[in-house]
Amino acid sequence: MAEEKTPKVKRNKLQKFFSILGPGLTTGAADDDPSGIATYSQTGAQFGYGQLWTALYMLPFMIGVQEACARIGIVTGKGITANMKAHYSPKVVYFTVSLLVVANVLNIGADIGAMAAAARLILPLPFVVWTLLFTVSILILEIFTTYKVYARILKWLALSLLAYPVTIFIIHMPWLAVMKATFIPHIEFNFAFFFIITGVLGTTISPYMFFWQTSQEVEQLKEKNWINNGIPSIRKSNIRSMRIDNNAGMIISEITTWSIIVVAGTVLHNSGITDIQTAADAAKAIEPLVHSFPHSGYLSKVIFSIGIIGLGFLAIPVLSGSAAYAVSEAVNWEAGLNLKLKKAHGFYGIITIATLIGLIINFVGINPVKALVYVAVLNGVAAVPLIFLIIKISTNKAIMGKYKSGLLSKTFLWITFLAMALAAIATLIILVNG
Numbered sequence: 001m002a003e004e005k006t007p008k009v010k011r012n013k014l015q016k017f018f019s020i021l022g023p024g025l026t027t028g029a030a031d032d033d034p035s036g037i038a039t040y041s042q043t044g045a046q047f048g049y050g051q052l053w054t055a056l057y058m059l060p061f062m063i064g065v066q067e068a069c070a071r072i073g074i075v076t077g078k079g080i081t082a083n084m085k086a087h088y089s090p091k092v093v094y095f096t097v098s099l100l101v102v103a104n105v106l107n108i109g110a111d112i113g114a115m116a117a118a119a120r121l122i123l124p125l126p127f128v129v130w131t132l133l134f135t136v137s138i139l140i141l142e143i144f145t146t147y148k149v150y151a152r153i154l155k156w157l158a159l160s161l162l163a164y165p166v167t168i169f170i171i172h173m174p175w176l177a178v179m180k181a182t183f184i185p186h187i188e189f190n191f192a193f194f195f196i197i198t199g200v201l202g203t204t205i206s207p208y209m210f211f212w213q214t215s216q217e218v219e220q221l222k223e224k225n226w227i228n229n230g231i232p233s234i235r236k237s238n239i240r241s242m243r244i245d246n247n248a249g250m251i252i253s254e255i256t257t258w259s260i261i262v263v264a265g266t267v268l269h270n271s272g273i274t275d276i277q278t279a280a281d282a283a284k285a286i287e288p289l290v291h292s293f294p295h296s297g298y299l300s301k302v303i304f305s306i307g308i309i310g311l312g313f314l315a316i317p318v319l320s321g322s323a324a325y326a327v328s329e330a331v332n333w334e335a336g337l338n339l340k341l342k343k344a345h346g347f348y349g350i351i352t353i354a355t356l357i358g359l360i361i362n363f364v365g366i367n368p369v370k371a372l373v374y375v376a377v378l379n380g381v382a383a384v385p386l387i388f389l390i391i392k393i394s395t396n397k398a399i400m401g402k403y404k405s406g407l408l409s410k411t412f413l414w415i416t417f418l419a420m421a422l423a424a425i426a427t428l429i430i431l432v433n434g
Contacts, residue, residue: 021245023216026318027066027209028249032256033315034114034308035107035379036203038372040257041282043196044264046274049181050193052265054200055258056182061419062205063250064412065387068394068405069210070242073217075403077232080214081329083393096389097326100207101354103375103382104323107208108358110375111312111319113368117279118308121301127362134312135359142317143341143348163286163307164259171288173266182258191430198423199373202380204257205416210386211322217242219338239403260285278369279308316355324350381424387417 032040043051069080076083084093116130141153187193218227226233267285268276276282283304321337324347328335333346341348362368391413394405405413 021248022220023070023213024066024242024245024247024249025252026216026249026314027213027246028251028253029311030212030315030318031062031204031206031209031250031253032260033107033203033311033318034111034118035315035372035376036257037260037308037311038114038276038282038369039196039199039203039376040260041264041268041285042276042373043200044261044266044285045268045276045281046196047188047193048265048269049178049262050186050188051197051200052178052181052258052261053183053185054197054204055254055261057185058201058204058257059250059254061412061416062254063247064409065205065390065416066209066213066250067243067246068390068409068413069214070217070246071239071403071405072390072393072400073214074221074232074234074238074242075400077218077221077227077230079218079325079329079335080211080390080393081326083399084389085330087393087396087399088389092389093330096386097330099382099386100211100326101323103379104208104319105354105357106361106371106378107375108316108319108355109361110358110368110371111316112355112358113362113366114279114372115309115312116362117368118283118305121279121283122305131359131362134309135355138313138316139352139355141313142321142337142351146338163303164256164263167263167286167288168259171263171266173262178262189430191427194423194427194430195377196373198380198427199376200380201420201423202378202383203376204254205383205387205420206379207382207386208319208322208379210383210390211326212318213246215322215325215335219336222336222338276369277367279304282369316358317351320351320354320358323354324348377427380420384417384421384424387413387420391417 072078072080072083078086081093081097084096112131112134115134116127119125119130119134120127145153221227221232221234264282264285267288268274268281273281273284280301283301286304287300325335327333327350328344328347331346334344335347336344339347391405391410393399394413395410397404
């Protein structure tokens with residue numbers, strides 16, 4: 001009898017684990033959006049394994065920041081903006097929301113452009129056709145599908161991230177050099193190095209992730225009817241499940257980050273390609289995945305394009321959705337992907353406007369691949385004041401009660417704040433001093 005039960009017990013545990021995965025997994029996957037792929041690919045191409053250590057050392061801080069955001073949502077039943085509005089001045093609220101919206105809209109524009117550039121590698125339709133097609137498709141999915149269905153779609157799109165980890169097991173790598181670069185930090189005191197490292201930090205610990213995960217935790221509570229009279233009914237087990245989900249999402253995200261840098265460093269940098277100008281340049285990183293197949297160059301472009309497009313479909317709704325949550329909470333509009341369009345005109349209006357402005361940005365003559373890296377750097381700068389506000393909220397006993405951040409959480413949050421502030425300041429100083 002024991003032999004019959006064992007597989008069932010294991011299966012039940014596995015099913016329970018996957019059932020826990022939600023906002024944390026989606027947020028972690030959205031972190032490796034087209035902007036992330038472009039930035040990490042440029043990092044590997046330009047510096048080889050020189051910035052590989054960032055994937056390891058950022059992980060605990062990424063987990064710390066996102067755990068604090070998720071905990072804010074679960075404990076208060078409100079998004080970050082709603083909490084700021086209840087406890088801080090309107091100036092702080094509007095400054096924060098403006099910062100997020102500007103960063104997100106630019107990110108949306110860069111991601112739509114990257115999706116179109118990637119799609120043209122497979123089928124060379126006009127750039128404008130692809131951008132319009134993707135924009136309309138994303139808006140229809142986000143506005144007219146239920147939260148439950150859309151959350152399931154987002155989970156499956158996360159599988160797009162597998163191309164790079166799989167490639168690692170195919171290419172021949174100097175493992176000793178890779179492991180050394182992973183554990184021993186390497187720093188160069190020049191503008192190019194700090195510019196890219198600010199981009200790496202910005203695309204890994206991004207403002208939109210803070211607002212999205214907090215709001216999605218609230219959505220989940222509403223979906224399960226666990227909010228009564230504005231007060232969530234939670235237990236320690238809910239916090240524990242949230243941490244499992246958050247840790248899994250962030251670990252998967254950073255494994256992918258590490259894999260992209262390693263693959264780009266091995267395939268591109270070691271081949272003399274140090275500056276990625278086009279989607280085709282970036283696609284060359286995964287050519288070894290299909291090198292034994294006929295037409296491997298085209299096939300690698302197909303795989304790369306599917307990854308970029310899939311992650312764009314995942315990330316753009318996260319970007320527009322997090323902006324919509326922030327604006328709606330700031331002006332007291334009904335907000336939530338669980339609501340029908342007729343009950344949340346303002347919320348879906350912000351999603352639509354943000355996405356359409358992002359679309360328009362693509363027609364001002366900016367290189368879509370380069371735009372991704374510049375947006376990542378902007379996120380790195382914008383994240384600094386937002387992390388400070390997250391610290392203030394998550395450590396406030398009046399807001400969080402017994403679930404306020406403890407010593408470990410506060411330590412990781414403050415170190416993250418200081419590290420990102422120093423990277424941004426160093427970039428500006430080196431830029432000013434030439």
